[in-house]
Amino acid sequence: MKDARTVEPDVELIASLMAAGGADLKKCMQCSNCTCVCSLSTPEDDFPRRQILHAQWGLKDRLLTDVSPWLCHYCGDCTEHCPRQANPGEAMMALRRYLTGQYDWTGLSLLMYRSEAWAIGVLLAVSLVVVLLFTVPANFGFGLLSQAGPAARATVMLDKFAPKEIVHIGDTLLASLLGVLLLTNAARMFRIATRDTHIPLGVYLRHLPGFVVQGVTQKRWRECDAGDSFKNWLRHLILVTGYATIFLLVVVFLPWFQVQDHSFHWNSLLGYYASAALLGASAWMIGDRMAQSGEMHRFSQPSDWMFPGLLFVTALTGVLLNVCRLLDQAMPTYVLYVVHLAVAVPMLVVEVPFGKWAHLLYRPLAIYIAAVKKSALQTQ
Amino acid sequence: MSANSPNPVLIIGGGIAGLTAAVELADTGVEVVLVEKSASLGGRVARLHQYFPKLCPPTCGLEMHYRRVRENAGITVLTLAEVTGVTGSAGDYEVEVRVRPRFVSEACTLCGDCERVCPAERPDEFNYGLGTTKAAYLPHGVAYPAAYAIDRAACPEGCKACEEACKYQAIRLNAQTEVRTVKASAIVAATGWKPYDAAKLEHLGFGQCRNVVTNVMLERMAAADGPTAGRILRPSDGKEPRTVAFVQCAGSRDENHLPYCSAVCCTASLKHAAYIRALYPETAITIFYIDVRTPGRLEEFGAKVQHDADVRMVKGKVARVEENPATGDLLVTAEDVLANRKSTEHFELVVLATGIVPETEGLPAALKPDECGFAGKNGSPGIYAAGCVCRPAEVSATVQDATGTALKALQCANRSVSHVR
């Protein structure tokens, strides 16, 4: 047996995946109806049948190098038509959760997917840090307010309460930290996924523009011919633009965005767009999940609620904060300011490098990896 | 009921299961009443071109049974008849049977004059809607009783053409439905099966793509007395197909349709492949399957057909069938799972291997259906079920099942007259 190969199955794999949401995985009888009803599954990057087989057989290595779970947008056609109710759509979702954990070198992601207690614990801990930052040091936050005297209590003076130079430094530090974490995780994803393929530099360069376009537009999603894929894509696009806008405002343009007094400012308009987009899109997502409308929303893990839920609260407190500011309600403005950050910061810390939001980089990267791998194989 | 002879055993359904139970019971001396809903005995088997595994014509088995029915005075056959009520208990049931008129008496000589003069047409249900028959029709080539029947629902107002044309005065268009009460010691329900409704398989194109047919339709096309006189022709253009795809598990083993395996479709499709390969040696066959299930002694038959290089077996369920409107050809999407290759291929004809659905309409209430809809074997002490209404099976297994059930019915009949319990 010259070509014989020993495969070491990972016997724990199936249990991990079942815990991550793929509870019906074992029911699959490998008929491949799922792969064939899926309009995004191609001969080169086929899913979900093959991944479910690898999961059933404990072929962890094959799953790790496979980026196709990120090519699935969970329209649910596969689950709807599955003859065994093995729920392939949810199996792909479970794989994405599992892979997020595998890419993350800190191990936090895995811990949080495995245990709700960990996820909530980390959220609360970060939240507490934020609150303490504003309340404890004598020369900062409320302490500062008392020093600022009755003027800042009587009328909104945000810069007295939370000086924008300091907040801006904090913002930038946080964004850099999360950015580094996310990028290193993405780099690991990249390394793992391409380790079995030799890819010439030219191929990498050739596909770079596609990577950017996909990242911005999620264009590939439009190839999905399922009933409500347009709705889902549009909602996602609204969310992404809102998210990107607020990110730029807070991280880059904070000095212009955080306005000091309670009058109207033209530069707030972008903030209004972002608030409306985030509020609307997250409420819409929560609504669909509650109504279990469409396959995509029939099964929800705690981490699925966390994403739109925290986003909604963040956007809502942001809007309320602004209302209070315009009404010149000093104390409510300050309290909401702290609450707003105490929700937004932990959400970002948990979701961006370790959780669901990592897909903002993983998805376009997966499309890129799939494209360069395909090119590399063709040129060989 | 006299002390020595029990009431007759009543059998519902004159397919291969009901016929077998009837002749085996009658051979023991017990009287039998055989109630058949359609105009002829024979059931689904009469619609097969050939039986697997021996590929003999259905006339073989049926003729033998018919002869035994004919020769045994203890069997009363009621066609166009249905059971409408059962009262009483084991040994002493009273069964209400509604017998619709045939409008043609035993004097019929099969001369066919009535059919020739008949101006009206009706969908040919026997041929699964492939074509039509006249309102005056012969049920099929191996009909029992061998007599014409008239479908009055299809007759034009006031038309008496057939009555006037019949030289033997065999036709009485004013005959009426009759309700009879039959005494029975035991009841055997053998109402059989019907094919799964292919129109429910939206992605497989039946009813939308002209050249998508079902396995039972193919069976009729292959039959010499069928709608295409034994040739396999595409419905869209009457062309003999050069490439044929079989889609296995069209509805079966699918929780959205039939959660169970229909047991015969794999062997049936292999048989159909053999029909086509024998007729058209140029025609290539592809069979898309989840698993090839040819259990027991059918394994050998299956292996023989699969040995043919032009019968390609592809492991993978077909998810989509679409039509190229210009050519009528079909685009079949499936993954060859063993090669890990998803593809869309062209075929000139697609056959859906639709499964077996139990025919439980008109079944005595005592026979409670199981979670898949099949009748339980034993309802109450004197009411039994046999054949495909209990489980999907091929003819030989059906015959064995019916023979065993006949014994149960016989025991019940005998108990009703014996003092020894």
Ligand SMILES: Cc1cc2nc3c(=O)[nH]c(=O)nc-3n(C[C@H](O)[C@H](O)[C@H](O)COP(=O)(O)OP(=O)(O)OC[C@H]3O[C@@H](n4cnc5c(N)ncnc54)[C@H](O)[C@@H]3O)c2cc1C
């Ligand atoms: C595509 C296909 C091909 C097949 N090919 C083969 C083959 O080659 N070889 C093989 O061994 N098997 C084959 N089979 C299986 C075979 O058809 C069955 O085993 C057989 O028909 C079972 O006989 P049955 O008497 O149980 O049912 P049926 O043949 O369905 O007979 C039932 C009878 O009961 C009557 N009836 C129904 N309801 C009532 C009622 N309420 N009152 C009175 N009468 C009623 C019906 O009119 C019918 O006459 C095939 C099956 C399929 C689907």
